[in-house]
Amino acid sequence: MTGSEESPSFRLAYVPGVTPAKWVKVWNERHPGIQLTLAQIPAAEAPGVLRAGEADAGLVRLPVDRTYFSAIPLYTETTVVIVPKDHLITAAEEVTLADLADEVLFHPLDDVFDWEAPPGEPAFERPATTPDAIELVAANVGLLLVPQSLARLYHRRDLTYRPVVDAPQSSVALSWPEEATTDLVEDFIGIVRGRTVNSTRGRTAAPGTDDRRTRTDQQKPAAKSSGKSSSKASAKSSGKPAGRTAGARTGGARTAKPAKRGKPRRRS
Template sequence: MTGSDVSLSFRLVYVPGVMPGKWVRVWNERLPGVPLALAQAPAARAAGLLLAGDADAGLVRLPVDRTVLSAIPLYTEQTVVVVPRDHIVTAVDEVSPEDLADEILLHPLDDVLTWENPPGRPALERPATTADAVELVAAGIGVLVVPLSLARLHHRKDLTHRPLKDAPESSVALVWPEDATSGLVEEFIGIVRGRTVNSTRGRTRPQPSAAQGKSKEKPGRAEKGGAGAGAGTRRRQAPGGPAARGQRKGTGGTPKNPRRGKPRRGS
């Protein structure tokens, strides 16, 4: 990482429904000296902020222009239909497009799903935002199809949702300008991909010095005694050499004394 990277903050833009908190926490733990600035932007504007240089990377919804933006797909969301709690479709665990044939399908201007043949009947006007569409669903005017994260983001007690099969899906990716892959971008890529702090990918691991490169072997027996091989394990010989074997213990190596006493007087 260069000194210029360290002196700057890292600017991350994210779209509604994306929860970057877990990655931000890891960033703050690993790079406490580099502030991470978060900014939320509508899905349609996020890529433009990156290309304009107003953000270093973004958690955005695909597709993006891959000729100028690099992207790492992260996950694909489940698509759900948002309905009032007393709606008939709440009786099933999963809804099909045919189940919505008689419903007014709200299509907000910030919709992130691309429909070729949307189910149901179109509303007279398109709501400006997903939040506006949720209000209309609560008023009983229609139903709304969104990615699961947006249904949770705009949760209301009087509304619920059910999975919608055979519907378009929305994928979220980490995106950054292709010609601006900085060291900090690489750091965030590693965090998002789950690399550990000790990962060597993208970094240069210092080589061990000559002293560190030597194997740390346990000293041999010859080294322990400091007096040649086998010095620490050889059985000690009895003092005085082989001739001293059989001596009385505790005599300090003195040979067994002959029996002492007064000499017998001759008769």
């Protein structure tokens, strides 16, 4: 390799709330010579980053444009409402949207939910970001609905959250431009799907595995047919079925007993 050549690398973008650490660990174990570069990006910017080729793949929030992107759904998150710790809602283990009808709910500009009609009372303004909205919740100005991972990411000691059982949910997927499905993208797909390193579906399957299996399968029937042919040939040469021939070899004295089936002698 000359000094001007770049080492191979895989660029993975991910949105806030997603934790790619477990997949990155597997990647580093399987591809120690290929660096995986992580880049956290706002959820709304993920499609643009992938279209521009600034990342090879991304862990993003659905939906995505399926006419351009391929996507593998990974999991769906519980939706929660973030509230001050002394709020009345904390008395319940879970709530519904009806329970929030009289509450001021923030709808930040980077909201990951595609609301047709946002629930609750409208806020005086739309915060620019989710962290900005959380600051307003801490000031007892209103409440905020987010995926549970974002509530954990932006955790504050003076706030808590409760599941909202009938709220829309956010799903996370691995996505990439369909026309840019490279070998490294295929390898990462195998990792997120839980394929082993020797999986025949993955590009990293152990070389020669299928060949060895094929040779073994071809040898076994040949050995079985060889035994049958030998047995039939022996029986044909003796003029007797193979089973009776075997019996004659193991018990010569007993083979004479069938003579008793003849007509008994008449005693004088």
